[in-house]
Structure formats: C-alpha cells, structure tokens
Amino acid sequence: MILRYLTLLAALWIMAMPATVQAQNGPLRITIDEGVIEPLPFASPDFVAENTAATQLAADIARVVAADLTGTGLFREIPKDAFISQITSFSSPVQLADWRAINAQALITGAVSAGSDGRLTVKFRLYDVFAGQELGSGLQFDGTQAGWRRMAHKVADAVYSRITGEAPYFDSRVVFVAETGPKGDRKKRLAVMDYDGANVQYLTDSSSIVLAPRFSPSGDRILYTGYETGFPKIYLLDVASVGRQVLENQPGTMSFSPRFSPDGQTVVYSLTQGGNTDIYRMSLSGGAPQRLTSAPSIETAPSFSPDGTQVVFESDRSGTQQLYIMSANGGEPRRISFGPGRYGTPVWSPRGDLIAFTKQSKGRFHIGVMRTDGSEERLLTASFLDEGPTWAPNGRVIMFTRETQGAGGESSLYSVDITGRNLKRVRTEGGASDPSWSPLQN
Structure with a gap:
C-alpha cells in the first residue's frame, strides 16, 4: 500500500499541484481537489536500547526521526498513548495487527547500542502495516555518540525516500x-x-x-x-x-x-x-x-x-x-x-x-x-x-x-x-x- 502511495505522491510533487490523500480499504488514492494533502499516519516507538548506555540516545534518535518526517507536512505521527503494543526487541516478530488497529500505515522500529569507546550503532526497519510486510531491507548505521543527530537524520532520510520516492535531504x-x-x-x-x-x-x-x-x-x-x-x-x-x-x-x-x-x-x-x-x-x-x-x-x-x-x-x-x-x-x-x-x-x-x-x-x-x-x-x-x-x-x-x-x-x-x-x-x-x-x- 505504501508503495502505491509513494508512486502517486512522487507524481504529485512533480506536478506541484495540491491534492488530498485518503486511506481506503483498497489502494491509497490521491484526489486533486481543495488543495490539502492528508498526511500519512505513521508510528515511531522509541528505539530499543540494547545496552544501558544507549537508553537516552534510543529515545532521542526516535524523536528526531519523527520530527524530520512530520516537518515535511507529508506525515502525521500517531501519539504513543494510542499504541496497543510496544516494541521491546528489535529481533522479535512485530504484531502488525496491533498497529493496523490504530491506523498506522507505516511503522518504524529501531535499536541502538552505545559502546564505552564512544561509538554508536543504530539499526532500523520500516513496515508497510496494511500490506503486512517490511518495506525494503533493514539498515544499520555506525558512528559516534556525538554524531547521534546525524544518524537520526540518516534513518529519517531512508524512511522518507522509501515512502515518497524522492531523494533525501535531512542529513544536510x-x-x-x-x-x-x-x-x-x-x-x-x-x-x-x-x-x-x-x-x-x-x-x-x-x-x-x-x-x-x-x-x-x-x-x-x-x-x-x-x-x-x-x-x-x-x-x-x-x-x-x-x-x-x-x-x-x-x-x-x-x-x-x-x-x-x-x-x-x-x-x-x-x-x-x-x-x-x-x-x-x-x-x-x-x-x-x-x-x-x-x-x-x-x-x-x-x-x-x-x-x-x-x-x-x-x-x-x-x-x-x-x-x-x-x-x-x-x-x-x-x-x-x-x-x-x-x-x-x-x-x-x-x-x-x-x-x-x-x-x-x-x-x-x-x-x-x-x-x-x-x-x-x-x-x-x-x-x-x-x-x-x-x-x-x-x-x-x-x-x-x-x-x-x-x-x-x-x-x-x-x-x-x-x-x-x-x-x-x-x-x-x-x-x-x-x-x-x-x-x-x-
């Protein structure tokens, strides 16, 4: 479903015309009418901290990723208090039915580990909730703890590009x-x-x-x-x-x-x-x-x-x-x-x-x-x-x-x-x- 959405959305940007995007039981459709784009709802739970040193960084990275996406005007984050289930392990199967129930069309999961040497590893996956499948392959970024915001921007860039079909721009x-x-x-x-x-x-x-x-x-x-x-x-x-x-x-x-x-x-x-x-x-x-x-x-x-x-x-x-x-x-x-x-x-x-x-x-x-x-x-x-x-x-x-x-x-x-x-x-x-x-x- 997200794949159909990105094709239509990319066409919309190219034409630079206003549109409305509506979620339906069938494929997502864009109707060019009153000049408002209905943002795509997504969920971005705090990333899983794989060690104690990564606890705060895991939450901070997830917040920057969500802010990047919502800042485009094309995405709407579903608030945490609406979540039915939580992501507690990056490797465990995701209960997509729980995210479908709150109308999340995209789900971003991630994990963060921080080393005593100042290194940082960030992993993430992106799911097309209604299609019931992962969208693309998971990615891993390695860097320094001081550069955690850049790594968050890289995650957001990857999500943005996969969903819209557009080139990235957050890591700039x-x-x-x-x-x-x-x-x-x-x-x-x-x-x-x-x-x-x-x-x-x-x-x-x-x-x-x-x-x-x-x-x-x-x-x-x-x-x-x-x-x-x-x-x-x-x-x-x-x-x-x-x-x-x-x-x-x-x-x-x-x-x-x-x-x-x-x-x-x-x-x-x-x-x-x-x-x-x-x-x-x-x-x-x-x-x-x-x-x-x-x-x-x-x-x-x-x-x-x-x-x-x-x-x-x-x-x-x-x-x-x-x-x-x-x-x-x-x-x-x-x-x-x-x-x-x-x-x-x-x-x-x-x-x-x-x-x-x-x-x-x-x-x-x-x-x-x-x-x-x-x-x-x-x-x-x-x-x-x-x-x-x-x-x-x-x-x-x-x-x-x-x-x-x-x-x-x-x-x-x-x-x-x-x-x-x-x-x-x-x-x-x-x-x-x-x-x-x-x-x-x-």
Missing part, C-alpha cells in the same frame, strides 16, 4: 548570516547549522559585515562577501579549519555575489568597475578572470545550471530587474521573466527543472519558481520582505529570508515546499538571513 547543513542587535546597528557573522537549526557553529566574528554565504558542491568550503576593508570582496572559507583567503581582483574594483560551479573548481560572481557591474568567472586554480557580460547595465546574482553549461542571473538591461540565461562562457543572454514586477536572486534547482527567484510586485515580496524557459511561474510566498531562496539537496524544499516590518523588524529563516505548502519558520537562536543549503553530507 545550512550556512547563514546570524544577526544580533537593533535594526539600525545590526551585527552579522557567518554560522552553519544542521538543516533543522541544531548544532550551530560560528565561522566568523561580528567585526565586519558579511553577506551571501554559498556552500561548495562538496560542502567543505564556503564563498561569501565581506567588508573588512570597507569595500566588498569575495572570501573563500574552509569549514573544517575556518581558515580563509581573499579572492583578489583588480585594484579599484568591488566583487560580490559569488557562487561555485557544479564541480567546485570555478567561481562566478559580479564585479563593479568604473560604475559598471558585470558578471565574471574565475578558476580557483589560478589564471585571469573571464568577463561574461559587457552591457551598460547592472548584472548580478549569477547561478550555474547543474550541468555547468549555463548561468542564470538578474539584469536591469530592459529597464527593470529581470532574469536572463546565458552560456557559462558568456554570449548573448535570453530573457526568461516577463510577469509584472521585478525579479532577482535566481537560483537553479539541483534537479535542473526549475529556477527559484525573489519577486517584488505591488508592494509585496514573493519567493517563486518557474521553468527554465520562464513558463509555469508560481509564487509560493508573500510578505513584507521575502528574499534569497536556496534549494534543499533534493530540489523539493526552498529556504529563504523573511524580514518583519517596522523599526523592530527582524530577519528569520523560513522554508516552503515547491507546491507552496508547509510554510514554516526554521529554528534559530536569533535573527538570521542569507541561507545556503549544503549538499547531503558524506
């Missing part, structure tokens, strides 16, 4: 600008965290302004724009060592808005010289930068296509901010945005099928998506100020900055799926902006 990180202080004197520093806001690590201090951090395709480096000298320059930071270097340009120029190429060997960015702003690319292995645009207008916010052959960017060459695509080697661009309002900060989906963007229209800001030819534009959000989208590794969820109005306004991170559903705030300790999603961790 987000780099962002952490903000403190009043709106007129806001302090900013780079920080990195798990996708759900846990395990925050600060990468810079707040002595100078930092903007627009961007993860490398391998997740080990970050590009960002810094104002240490009073003028914007591009910095390359190593996440592990927090060591950094300036990517130098010609004297008298300002460089900003950098992004990596898909192979991580090239950077595309904007450079201002003599009052004109154009897009350049440079190899991180050395050599002279290559100028990609030469129009008497402002070209900025470039982003590579996943295959590295094209670049989408924003330009006001038509009189207002619009989106254009050109070859990664330069050449004549083609305009892809034609709706009312202004378009900016385009980012190519990792799947290659969509481009996310910021749109300003009629006094409101929106996060939207469109096909790479500019068709099928959809606005996913609307507020006083939404901007700066970034894609989850699987291309199904977008994170962005939302700022509230007024003198006391604060920036926060939000996420939304590409159907426009499941808009929610991402947990951070204080103000936050400019998110960039990492690839899946190794």
Whole structure:
C-alpha cells in the first residue's frame, strides 16, 4: 500500500499541484481537489536500547526521526498513548495487527547500542502495516555518540525516500548570516547549522559585515562577501579549519555575489568597475578572470545550471530587474521573466527543472519558481520582505529570508515546499538571513 502511495505522491510533487490523500480499504488514492494533502499516519516507538548506555540516545534518535518526517507536512505521527503494543526487541516478530488497529500505515522500529569507546550503532526497519510486510531491507548505521543527530537524520532520510520516492535531504547543513542587535546597528557573522537549526557553529566574528554565504558542491568550503576593508570582496572559507583567503581582483574594483560551479573548481560572481557591474568567472586554480557580460547595465546574482553549461542571473538591461540565461562562457543572454514586477536572486534547482527567484510586485515580496524557459511561474510566498531562496539537496524544499516590518523588524529563516505548502519558520537562536543549503553530507 505504501508503495502505491509513494508512486502517486512522487507524481504529485512533480506536478506541484495540491491534492488530498485518503486511506481506503483498497489502494491509497490521491484526489486533486481543495488543495490539502492528508498526511500519512505513521508510528515511531522509541528505539530499543540494547545496552544501558544507549537508553537516552534510543529515545532521542526516535524523536528526531519523527520530527524530520512530520516537518515535511507529508506525515502525521500517531501519539504513543494510542499504541496497543510496544516494541521491546528489535529481533522479535512485530504484531502488525496491533498497529493496523490504530491506523498506522507505516511503522518504524529501531535499536541502538552505545559502546564505552564512544561509538554508536543504530539499526532500523520500516513496515508497510496494511500490506503486512517490511518495506525494503533493514539498515544499520555506525558512528559516534556525538554524531547521534546525524544518524537520526540518516534513518529519517531512508524512511522518507522509501515512502515518497524522492531523494533525501535531512542529513544536510545550512550556512547563514546570524544577526544580533537593533535594526539600525545590526551585527552579522557567518554560522552553519544542521538543516533543522541544531548544532550551530560560528565561522566568523561580528567585526565586519558579511553577506551571501554559498556552500561548495562538496560542502567543505564556503564563498561569501565581506567588508573588512570597507569595500566588498569575495572570501573563500574552509569549514573544517575556518581558515580563509581573499579572492583578489583588480585594484579599484568591488566583487560580490559569488557562487561555485557544479564541480567546485570555478567561481562566478559580479564585479563593479568604473560604475559598471558585470558578471565574471574565475578558476580557483589560478589564471585571469573571464568577463561574461559587457552591457551598460547592472548584472548580478549569477547561478550555474547543474550541468555547468549555463548561468542564470538578474539584469536591469530592459529597464527593470529581470532574469536572463546565458552560456557559462558568456554570449548573448535570453530573457526568461516577463510577469509584472521585478525579479532577482535566481537560483537553479539541483534537479535542473526549475529556477527559484525573489519577486517584488505591488508592494509585496514573493519567493517563486518557474521553468527554465520562464513558463509555469508560481509564487509560493508573500510578505513584507521575502528574499534569497536556496534549494534543499533534493530540489523539493526552498529556504529563504523573511524580514518583519517596522523599526523592530527582524530577519528569520523560513522554508516552503515547491507546491507552496508547509510554510514554516526554521529554528534559530536569533535573527538570521542569507541561507545556503549544503549538499547531503558524506
């Protein structure tokens, strides 16, 4: 039954249309009607602790797995007080009839053992309750007790992928600008965290302004724009060592808005010289930068296509901010945005099928998506100020900055799926902006 569900659900996400999912005696069916998805009910009992040292970790891991799944808006956890039976042994047969009786369509069981050497082993199984069978084979993850949250995310990723047919995204990180202080004197520093806001690590201090951090395709480096000298320059930071270097340009120029190429060997960015702003690319292995645009207008916010052959960017060459695509080697661009309002900060989906963007229209800001030819534009959000989208590794969820109005306004991170559903705030300790999603961790 879950297998039928995942096929239909995957199709739903691809079409990005609203739907209702209903459980019946026969196969699960999706009816496209009033725009609500009925979440799939699942049970996730505390994992079995196979030794005393694993007792708390077993419960914590099960809670993170459940939070990952429910956070998608596609799953609904059945509360523990509804359980008829318990899971006390990972190897014993599961009484699926007891879980069927409480309408659990999926059941996640697991076991955890913790060694005195700090190692951790996590096992899990996923059951299609109504079909009366295990869905896929059980998996085991080995790691450290300090990395227990990552192991929980890996379990949730496996469950999510088996049920939806989509690629995973929970075991990923987000780099962002952490903000403190009043709106007129806001302090900013780079920080990195798990996708759900846990395990925050600060990468810079707040002595100078930092903007627009961007993860490398391998997740080990970050590009960002810094104002240490009073003028914007591009910095390359190593996440592990927090060591950094300036990517130098010609004297008298300002460089900003950098992004990596898909192979991580090239950077595309904007450079201002003599009052004109154009897009350049440079190899991180050395050599002279290559100028990609030469129009008497402002070209900025470039982003590579996943295959590295094209670049989408924003330009006001038509009189207002619009989106254009050109070859990664330069050449004549083609305009892809034609709706009312202004378009900016385009980012190519990792799947290659969509481009996310910021749109300003009629006094409101929106996060939207469109096909790479500019068709099928959809606005996913609307507020006083939404901007700066970034894609989850699987291309199904977008994170962005939302700022509230007024003198006391604060920036926060939000996420939304590409159907426009499941808009929610991402947990951070204080103000936050400019998110960039990492690839899946190794």
